[in-house]
Amino acid sequence: MGLKEKLDAALRRQALLGAAVEGLVWDQEVMMPKAGALHRAQVIGELSALHHQNLTQQVLPLVREALATPHILTPSEKAQLEILLQEAEPIEKIPTELVRRFSEEASQAQIVWAEARARSDFATFAPHLEKLVQLSREKAQYLGYEEEPYEALLRLYERSLRPRAVEALFAEIKDFLIQTIQACQEVPLAAQELPTLRMPAADQRQLVEEVLTHIGWRPETNRLDLSAHPFCSGLSPKDVRLTIRIDEEDLFMALGSGMHEMGHALYEMGLPEEPLGWPITTAASLSIHESQSRFWENHIGNSLAFWKFMYEKVLPAYKPAWLSDYTPFTLAQRANLVRPSLIRIQSDEVSYHLHILLRFELERALINGALSVQDLPAAWNEKVQVYLGLQPPSDAVGVLQDIHWSMGSFGYFPTYSLGSLYAAQFAAAIEREYPDYMVHVAEGHFETPLGWLRKNIHAYGHTLTSEALCAEATGEPLSARYFQAYIREKVTQLYEGAVALPA
Amino acid sequence: MGLKEKLDAALRRQALLGAAVEGLVWDQEVMMPKAGALHRAQVIGELSALHHQNLTQQVLPLVREALATPHILTPSEKAQLEILLQEAEPIEKIPTELVRRFSEEASQAQIVWAEARARSDFATFAPHLEKLVQLSREKAQYLGYEEEPYEALLRLYERSLRPRAVEALFAEIKDFLIQTIQACQEVPLAAQELPTLRMPAADQRQLVEEVLTHIGWRPETNRLDLSAHPFCSGLSPKDVRLTIRIDEEDLFMALGSGMHEMGHALYEMGLPEEPLGWPITTAASLSIHESQSRFWENHIGNSLAFWKFMYEKVLPAYKPAWLSDYTPFTLAQRANLVRPSLIRIQSDEVSYHLHILLRFELERALINGALSVQDLPAAWNEKVQVYLGLQPPSDAVGVLQDIHWSMGSFGYFPTYSLGSLYAAQFAAAIEREYPDYMVHVAEGHFETPLGWLRKNIHAYGHTLTSEALCAEATGEPLSARYFQAYIREKVTQLYEGAVALPA
Helix, strand or coil: CCCHHHHHHHHHHHHHHHHHHHHHHHHHHHHCHHHHHHHHHHHHHHHHHHHHHHHHHHHHHHHHHHCCHHHHCCCHHHHHHHHHHHHHHHHCCCHHHHCCCHHHHHHHHHHHHHHHHHHHHHHHHHHHCCCCCCEEEHHHHHHHHCCCCCHHHHHHCCCCCHHHHHHHHHHHHHHHHHHHHHHCCCCCCCCHHHCCCCCCCHHHHHHHHHHHHHHHCCCCCCCEEEEECCCCCCCCCCCCEECCCCCCCCCHHHHHHHHHHHHHHHHHHHHHCCCCEEEEHHCCCCCHHHHHHHHHHHHHHCCCHHHHEEEEEEEEHHHCHHHHHHHHHHHHHHHHHCCCCCCEEECCCCCCHHHHHHHHHHHHHHHHHHCCCCHHHHHHHHHHHHHHHCCCCCCCCCCCCCHHHHHHHCCCCHHHHHHHHHHHHHHHHHHCCCCCCHHHHHHCCCCHHHHHHHCCCCCCCCCCCHHHHHHHHHHHCCCCHHHHHHHHHHHHHCCCCCCCCCC | CCCCHHEEEHHHHHHHHHHHHHHHHHHHHHHCHHHHHHHHHHHHHHHHHHHHHHEEEEHHHHHHHHHHCCHCHHHHHHHHHHHHHHHHHHHCCCCHHHHHHHHHHHHHHHHHHHHHHCCCCCCHHHHHHHHEEEEHHHHHHHCCCCHHHHHHHHHHHHHCCHHHHHHHHHHHHHHHHHHHHHHHHCCHHHHHCCCCCCCCHHHHHHHHHHHHHCCCCCCEEEEEEEECCCCCCEEEECEEEECCCCCCCHHHHHHHHHCCCCCCCCHHHHHHCCCCCCCCHCCCCHHHHHHHHHHHHHHHCCCCHHHHHHHHHHHHCCHHHHHHHHCCHHHHHHCCCCCCCCCHHCCCCCCHHHHHHHHHHHHHHHHHHHCCCCHHHHHHHHHHHHHCCCCCCHHHCCCCCCHHHCCCCCCCCHHHHHHHHHHHHHHHHHHHCCCHHHHHHCCCCCCCCHHHHHHHHHCCCCCCCHHHHHHHHHHHCCHHHHHHHHHHHHHHHCCCCCCCCCC
């Protein structure tokens, strides 16, 4: 085998091992009998170790060799390998044994967390969280950093991001968010008093499938299942599975989670299939991935145009009793009510980012050693009070609400806010190119935004960094002003100009 | 790490990689969107290659080293490693690249086969089957054999079995089977004319789950799903999944497949969990596995006692219209009607083994080069005529009916008949020890036979060969006479002495 063939084989193996883990994690979350958890943790730990070993012992040496023999590479291949090297070099520094231990600890912690949350019992979860914080700090030491340990973890998700940059981005929007929330709460909306969107679970499932089918969901290539934590698994571009959460009292939950995960799914379905394992077949970053879910959940799914489509073309067949109480406008109002919630995933688009900000500050303090696990619940409650003006009645709806820390995913949360900023900037670019695309959305046609995303985001895979991709697609680097403008416009429209927005 | 720790780790990895494949194959058969098939074939091919590599490059060298340092092993460990070596040595001779190619070819062939069967189109499947026959012959060359290539493949499933021995076993029962079928067909049974056991699919699913729960099925450790080809996956003793097939016109299909797969499941659930990867945590052989499914399907599920239990305790709640037409006796009669079918998995316990015999003869001829794939359909139809007196109206219900050859599983079919012989010998041993255990079965209590199997079969894992396990459990080596005696007794009872059985 020549060098190129060896490299292809190693990258292919890397992708296939990753897909095996993806498939087994999906099964774990959606299908696995409960008692299989411990064994599954060992299986995934072993595969993660092999995945890591293949990266460090096969892929990276071959990538370096290939880059040193550039005549065997096309310019695109060369660029891809450079990005791959840049992304993967830190991972090389983590010993495989730590990867396996981390994976196993995290799998077990998730099980304990689920039970601890059900009983609102932080104390049971605390030793597992401590272990994960400690292993993460160990990981950060191997990875290396310039200013603080948290930096190393954050950069595993967004290679060029620093904690200071995240802090700066939040500083730009923090006051705007807090003041907007306050101003909105002072304006009573009639939609607030309308009945909740109650619907039987089976109908909700069917409705979500129907809506997603308009956008691109297909039974030959997709699955739609239920899980407590909605997520999307891209096993291959032709096998992409999403889950939703159903609350019989509130259709918004199923629909919102469905639109969100469909955004992730469309990205996975739109990635090039070949050559397997090369960066062009993988997503650019978590932030870009999240931009896709946010775009479909918020810019499309929470738009007035979308609720026109729902009201006229989808909802009538399900005959919900509340339909006659609403208009497309009041449905959109209600979908977008700015009203802080204790629960991140039930939050409106404005207060959502304060949830992320407080998690960012807390996990940064945990990893940097400025906050102990023991003091975490109190610190959580304090920040919820300051940012959202709320008091969690229990840890179940407070510090225990998210799965992320139980997975050892520190540094992940900021990508959610970045995703929203990217989404707003992409939406603005789409609107510049197709000023009336929302007219089509109101008719149930989603080809225009999907086409733009396919062409300007999905088709690139990871051939560019997030920043470069954004600049290429929108003509400028990431800026928070599109997000601010979007929120301003939406609040003005749906609160009918009654909200005194901050300058 | 000392030698013992290294060996433990290698065996553990072997088990975990095996479990990963098991999980992904389950998903492929039960959950995966159709378009994911090709990619999944690649994932499984890659994992199979790693599994093979770990066996040959890690496990076996360490096993040899450990056996050469016997003071680090307990007597049980030593015996286990000797068995492992004996079983695995042939596999060592197959190049990893052939393992991967075989796995990928087989995955693709399965997809083609499923479509070919649906359209009864052997020609589309033929080139894939040819490829698999050719790869299997290649495999046989690597494995080595004394008398014929087929021997090498057969011994992958049953290490000490030779084609001649299978031939001899069948010679012992072949005439008995053919004559018994003929004699039974001459006796008209009233039960034959009673209505079919029609029941809505949802009720059937619930009924099967209820019955299996009496035997040991639990939602914490098990799943029950639907698939065209019922099967059982033991991902770990605490995660064992079975599938059934439902025919709304015929409850026997769901119940029979449920009892059969539950037999496999109980074995998997009864295996020791630790030390992971050591032979004591794995099944003794395919034949012994099949003895467990046959025992529960036939000796329990087709017994008069079981149908008493069904009639009195289970069926009434489902209110089937036909219930009043039956008695426990006529239900058992109908469950055991000796009436040859074109379809193996719909066959009675007598004609079933003629199905196996004809497959054994055909696959042996295919692998040994005495029969071409092109001539296979005609050869199939001829043998069905000779052994069963039937003429397949299409290949869909003829040569294309089984999945096995499309998986490249040549040498597998004979283990089904061996399983029945073992099952009958085990059932006789249980009866000697607990002469009235069927009285408890009639009450819905299955602890006695399960307890015997747990203690005498499951707990041993693969610490003994099939033959030694049989001798240890029943006091003598495998003999066909228990199976013959069982069939005689059953036919005499259910045909009320009216059948003139062969001497």
